[in-house]
Amino acid sequence: MSIIADPVTEETLSAREARQPSSKVAFFGEDEPLRLDGGRTLSPFHIAYETYGELNADKSNAIYVCHALTGDQYAASPNPVTGKPGWWSSLIGPGKPVDTDRFFVVSSNVIGSCMGSTGPASVDLRTGLPYALDLPVLTIGDMVRAQAMLIDRLGIDQLFAVIGGSMGGMQVLQWTVAYPERVFAALPIATGARHSSQNIAFHEVGRQAVMADPDWRGGHYLQHGTRPHKGLAVARMAAHVTYLSQAALHRKFGRNLQDRDRLGFGFEADFQIESYLRHQGMTFVDRFDANAYLYLTRAMDYFDIAAEHGGRLADAFRGARTRFCLVSFSSDWLFPTQESRAVVHALNANAASVSFVEIATDKGHDAFLLDEPEFTGAVQGFLSSAAKARGLL
Amino acid sequence: MSIIADPVTEETLSAREARQPSSKVAFFGEDEPLRLDGGRTLSPFHIAYETYGELNADKSNAIYVCHALTGDQYAASPNPVTGKPGWWSSLIGPGKPVDTDRFFVVSSNVIGSCMGSTGPASVDLRTGLPYALDLPVLTIGDMVRAQAMLIDRLGIDQLFAVIGGSMGGMQVLQWTVAYPERVFAALPIATGARHSSQNIAFHEVGRQAVMADPDWRGGHYLQHGTRPHKGLAVARMAAHVTYLSQAALHRKFGRNLQDRDRLGFGFEADFQIESYLRHQGMTFVDRFDANAYLYLTRAMDYFDIAAEHGGRLADAFRGARTRFCLVSFSSDWLFPTQESRAVVHALNANAASVSFVEIATDKGHDAFLLDEPEFTGAVQGFLSSAAKARGLL
Incomplete structure (x- = not known):
């Protein structure tokens, strides 16, 4: 089954977006433009997202899940396009490390993507045609700024945790830098604070x-x-x-x-x-x-936290009070362990709370999507301890 | 300047081949077909080559230089297409590690390539049109078999040395396996006995x-x-x-x-x-x-010496009397050091004469084309000692 296999006109595009079978969609009108790092604004725009579990009374149990380059909002529910289980269903669900009996999980499609959030295939209302390359170039910062608007809309002040791998991990780091007071715990996985020359x-x-x-x-x-x-x-x-x-x-x-x-x-x-x-x-x-x-x-290539803080990564995390757990995989050559270590060092320089796990595996970068017991155990352990510290019993 | 930028017809193709400004070309007619590993034959065919230095009286000082994937016969003389110096001019020339004052160097364009030897852009005499994909798929073994026919033509029984990097190194290994008695010394560089899954x-x-x-x-x-x-x-x-x-x-x-x-x-x-x-x-x-x-x-992908010897690499080198020097580069992730080590172990199992040098460099696979003093020193040392053993003083 494919939702994008046919020639797509303006009409079918809108139909396609409406057709996302199970996604919630948050619309942001012209009164709520998204300010972009490139200097322009995006307006109107919308974010497609899924939620799992229940938000508790004081809205303190929300976990934001950020997806990788070709991921989507279907982290823990079947993907309606492919029919496959959610891409992180090994990690998220009742009784799983990201336990939806305890936590309220929000997983959104990043802006710039094509699974229901505004992206280059969306219709530009000024022309009635798909944006194509007229959509402004977006950054990881822009994605996260949009996500912050979504949690505002959901009435959540502080996320209990933000978690993601690869490009998702970049978003996690960006959350802790852009909105440090809104993130209690952060799990950046198989990622780095900048994209390398080889990448x-x-x-x-x-x-x-x-x-x-x-x-x-x-x-x-x-x-x-x-x-x-x-x-x-x-x-x-x-x-x-x-x-x-x-x-x-x-x-x-x-x-x-x-x-x-x-x-x-x-x-x-x-x-x-x-x-x-x-x-x-x-x-x-x-x-x-x-x-x-x-x-x-392009958004991944542009990502470079240090560059936006005078070239010193440690300065980006000044006064960080978020609890961090970084995870890398020994055979990941796209984001080798040293990239995670650089973030750990920057956090250490700020006496931040940080733990770091390198998982020994030969499965490469993709290991963060696989059901690796050592990895899921590390996530479970970190979230449990952070939940205790947050008073989520 | 480009010799292949224009639309090429049968006529201009022949003209192009004739136009290779400085190459010698050896033609093999229908009475000398090239038997191919795929079961077919190639006939007629031709090999474009360059020579440097002088063949001595007993024809014992010849070094065959094998080029890599996109290399050519212009190892030590300017490339007439690009105008650039020969791709191994750091290594080959008067007084250089491959000393053309002492050695007679033969460097040919492999069959299947496009710098004057028979390849898919050559005219298929049966049709009068370029072969395109009607040229049989070739192997490293086929390339080396053609090279052996060239040294027959030059009247050389035994090569003093065969040297090459990457795909050139594969040819070196193939020479020692297919014609062990015709190779006194072998220098396979930045290569392996098979192409890996990742490659x-x-x-x-x-x-x-x-x-x-x-x-x-x-x-x-x-x-x-x-x-x-x-x-x-x-x-x-x-x-x-x-x-x-x-x-x-x-x-x-x-x-x-x-x-x-x-x-x-x-x-x-x-x-x-x-x-x-x-x-x-x-x-x-x-x-x-x-x-x-x-x-x-395709030829590189098909290369797998062990597979042609019952799956045991050591069996390929049984009774080897060639002197080997393998060279790898520490940061080469295309042909990592372990690939050279596997060949060394197979040679050791046969009590062959083998030395092995891993050059510490951050320059990756391409290091074999660069003027790395440690590398050129290793080549010089090995060839000098082999020349002494061969009685070339």
Whole structure:
């Protein structure tokens, strides 16, 4: 099932947004514009989100879950597009580490994305056409500013916790820097305080792959009824390799052949890793908007907390009272442990409350999405102890 | 200057091959077919090559230099296409580690490539059109078999040494396995006895990028006067990131901006790494044929010495009398040191003469092309000692 496989016109776009089967949507009208880091504003805009569990009487048990680059609001409920379980259903649910019997979980689609929040495929009311590249370039700061407006709307002053991995972890860090008094506990996972040169490089490869596809049409593919499926699939394939470790690829695929007897001496997929990647690319284009991919990779590339604080990361966390638990994975080469350590050092320089766990695994960056007992145990332990400190018994 | 920028017809193709300004070309007619690992034969075919220095009277001082994926025969003389110095001119020349005052150096363009040897852009005499994908898929074994026919033609029984990095290193290993008695000394650099799953994955991304370009035309772009420049540029960009280390990218580019004052909040190249990659992509397409890129990446992916020896690498080197020196670079994540070590262990199991040097550098895989004193020193030392053992004084 695909909600974006057909040529999409203005009409079907609006229909698509309305069609998000289960999402709540918060609309922010022209009286509530979103101020953007690039100097412009976004207005009107809307945020699609899911909630799990119940908000308690004094609104002190809310946990904000931030998703990664191609994630969505369906953290703990089935994704209506793919039919798959929520992407963090190993972590979130009744009796799970993020226990929805105790906590009220909010999970929203970031602005700039394509699962119901305002993004480049949304209709620009000034023109009646999809924004395409006329949507202002967004930052992680912009995403989090929009999220803060959502929790205002929900009447929540302080979040008990903010949690997320990869681009989600960037949002967690941004929350603690932009709204330190609104975050009691923070769990930035498999992330860093800035995007590295190598990561920017891989993102740029992906963007160029999308923009090289003639069906991209300078970004105006929705109007033309085309889709840059081939370019976006190549972008996804390149990115997907970076989410896995050399060891995981070797263990999972090695040099195993599709046809176990022999090489094909052609350019079809001979090796299982080739079929796997092609499949990853092909299924991705059914669920993701190409321009949204450009916007979100750009937001990650722009992320650099220290740069916004005179070049000193420690200054960003001055007086931090949030409790932190950073998690990295030993085989993650996209956000290697040293990136988490740099944040830990900056927090230590401010005598902040911080714990740090490096999980030994060969599963690479994607490990934060997997059911790794050591990882889920660390999340559970940190949240339990923070809940006690917060008086959430 | 570009020799492949214009639409190429059968006529201009022949003209192009004839035009290779300085290369010697060895032609092998229908009486000398090249037997291929895939079961077919290639005939007629030709090999473009360069030589440096003089062959001595007993023909015992020849060194075969094998090039990497996008290399060519211009190892120590200016490349007529790019105008740049030979790609290994830091290593090869009078008084240099590969001393052309002492040694006779042969450097050929591999078959399947596009710098004068038979490849997918060559004319298939059966049709009068470029081979495109009708050229049989080639292997590293096929390349080396052709090279052996070239040294037969030159009247050389035994090579004093074979040397090469990356795909060139694969050829070196293949030489020692296929023609052990014809190689006195071998220098496989930054390479391995098989291509890893991760490396196959990155190659597949590149091939898909080329084939996604509508100007590729199912491989028949030469006939149609188009070129898949965009797809090939994306492939090159993705590959280029893997040739550098995280540390080298950080040192060289970090998050430096093109316009040092501010982010552009658009999709132009903001970061220097983006401009650098785009430049790498754009200049590559002027000098390289897209189908050749498909064929050569495929050859590397197929490479697996152990698989051809019952799965045991040690069995491939049984009775080896060649002297080996393996070189790896500490920050090379495409061919990490462990890949060289696996070859060393296999040679040790055969009590072969083997030395192994891991060069400490942050320059990644590309270090083998750079003028790294520790590296050039190791090459010089090994060749000198081997020359003494060979009685070349």
